Amino acid sequence: MSYTQEAAETLALSALGWLAATDDLLPVFMGASGLTEADLRGQAADPAFLGAVLDFLMMDDAWVIRFCDDTGTAYTAPMQARAALPGGAQVHWT
Template sequence: MSMNRESAETLALRALGWLAAQEDLIGVFMGASGASAEDLRVQARDPEFLGAVLDFITMDDNWVVAFCEAEGLDYTAPMAARQMLPGGAQVHWT
């Protein structure tokens, strides 16, 4: 999958939809991010918020696997998408 900004945002929207359907995870995400249900709807168009969704999902390999298997994606897709969104550039300290 070739990743550009538009495809990264689309993947992140899919991730948000998947996350919203996970009753055990959506509350954790909302608690960690401080987002309300209304924020999920309103900020779904914000690339920085979508980056936060991908940041959350990529915190746990099991979440990545579950999302990618549900969406038919390669396991590297969420991180590739994250790198295309604001704040997602890899930091090299050396």
């Protein structure tokens, strides 16, 4: 499935909400991003930030599986949504 930017943003917002509700991952995300809670709220509408949320989620397969299982999302959805957001295009070096 190919995502539109709007659908990708919706999935990324879902991932952000899931992260915010996941006590063991929210501090990891906050520490890795250097953001405050106010920053999170302020940047939640920024497509580039939402891409970074999906980048963070996809750092660990176990996180992707937990998110997808908890939200009823296909395991491939985060990667597909990421491709539709700024900076998500696959780079071919050859």
